[in-house]
Amino acid sequence: MEKRPYENIIVENEDGITWVTLNRPEKRNAMSPALHYEMDDALANLAVDSKTEVLVITGAGEAFSAGQDLKLYFRDTANNPAERRRSNEAAHSWFWERLTTFPKPTIAMVNGYCFGGGLTPVCACDFAIAAEDAVFGLSEINWGILPGGYVSWNVANVMSFRDAMHYAVTGETFDGRKAEELRFVTFSVPKDQLRQATVAYARKLMEKNPAAVRFTKEAIRTVRGLPAQQAVDYLRAKGEALKYFDPEGGREEGMRQFLDEKSYRPGLGPYHRKKP
Numbered sequence: 001m002e003k004r005p006y007e008n009i010i011v012e013n014e015d016g017i018t019w020v021t022l023n024r025p026e027k028r029n030a031m032s033p034a035l036h037y038e039m040d041d042a043l044a045n046l047a048v049d050s051k052t053e054v055l056v057i058t059g060a061g062e063a064f065s066a067g068q069d070l071k072l073y074f075r076d077t078a079n080n081p082a083e084r085r086r087s088n089e090a091a092h093s094w095f096w097e098r099l100t101t102f103p104k105p106t107i108a109m110v111n112g113y114c115f116g117g118g119l120t121p122v123c124a125c126d127f128a129i130a131a132e133d134a135v136f137g138l139s140e141i142n143w144g145i146l147p148g149g150y151v152s153w154n155v156a157n158v159m160s161f162r163d164a165m166h167y168a169v170t171g172e173t174f175d176g177r178k179a180e181e182l183r184f185v186t187f188s189v190p191k192d193q194l195r196q197a198t199v200a201y202a203r204k205l206m207e208k209n210p211a212a213v214r215f216t217k218e219a220i221r222t223v224r225g226l227p228a229q230q231a232v233d234y235l236r237a238k239g240e241a242l243k244y245f246d247p248e249g250g251r252e253e254g255m256r257q258f259l260d261e262k263s264y265r266p267g268l269g270p271y272h273r274k275k276p
C-alpha cells in the first residue's frame with residue numbers, strides 16, 4: 001500500500017501483518033470524523049494490498065478506543081447535518097462493512113479501554129484478542145443515550161440475552177478475562193504478552209490456504225442467517241466457486257500431499273504451502 005499521510009491512525013506492515021493503530025492516545029483514541037475518514041480510506045486500500053495477509057486493529061497508548069468522540073463526532077456536528085451524515089457513513093463503512101467483508105483475516109487487538117462505538121470494530125473483526133486488564137463497557141447509559149449504530153445489535157448477537165441486557169442497561173464494565181468468558185473476545189492474555197500472542201495467532205492463520213480462509217470466514221458469517229437447507233445449497237455453490245478462485249489449488253494439493261506423498265496429516269495441521 002502506498003504511504004498516505006494519515007494524522008489519526010498509523011498503518012504499518014511487518015512480515016505480512018498489517019497493523020492499523022488508532023492514534024489519538026491523548027483522547028483515548030476517541031473516534032472523530034477525521035479518524036473515520038482516514039480509517040475508511042485505509043481499509044479500502046488495504047483490502048487490495050498484496051502485502052496484507054492479516055489485518056490487526058489496535059489502539060495507541062492505554063486505550064483501544066473510548067468510542068465516538070463526544071465533542072468532535074457528536075457535539076460539533078449537531079448543527080452540521082452534512083458533516084454528521086458524512087462522518088456517520090464513513091464510520092459505518094469502515095467499522096462494519098469494510099471490516100466484515102475484508103478479504104483477509106482481521107484481528108482486533110484490544111489493549112485497553114473499549115467503550116460504546118469502540119465495541120463495533122471488535123465485533124466486526126473475525127477474531128478479538130484482549131489484554132486481561134482491558135476495560136470494556138456500554139457506557140452510553142451513563143450519559144443518557146442508548147447504544148446506537150451497530151452496538152446494541154452486535155452485543156445482542158454476540159452475547160447471551162441476559163448478558164447483553166445487563167451490560168447495556170447497567171453500563172457496568174467488564175475486563176478482558178470476563179470478555180473471554182462471555183465469548184465477546186476469542187481469548188485474553190496478560191498485557192505484556194498481547195502483541196506476541198497476536199503475532200503468533202496471525203502466523204497460524206497465514207499458514208493456511210488464503211482462499212480457503214477467506215471463503216470459510218465468509219461462509220461462517222453467512223450461514224448464521226440462513227435456514228439449514230439454504231445454507232447447504234449456499235455452501236455447495238461456495239465450495240465449487242473456491243475451486244476456481246484458489247490460485248494455489250489447495251484442494252488437490254492437500255489431497256496429493258496426504259494420499260500420495262503422505263507428508264502431512266490434515267487432521268493435525270495445514271498442508272505444506274508453496275506460496276504462488
Ligand code: COA
Binds near residue numbers: 027115139
Ligand atoms: N470523546 C471525546 N473525548 C474523550 C472521549 C470521548 N469518547 N474519551 C476520552 N476523551 C478525552 C477526555 O475528554 C480527555 O480530554 P482532555 O485531556 O482534553 O480533557 C482525554 O480524552 C483523556 O480522558 P480522561 O477521561 O482524562 O482519561 P482517563 O484515562 O482518566 O479515562 C476513560 C479514560 C475512557 C475511562 C474516560 O475518558 C471516559 O469515560 N471516556 C468516555 C467513554 C465513553 O463513554 N465512550 C462512549 C462514546 S459512544
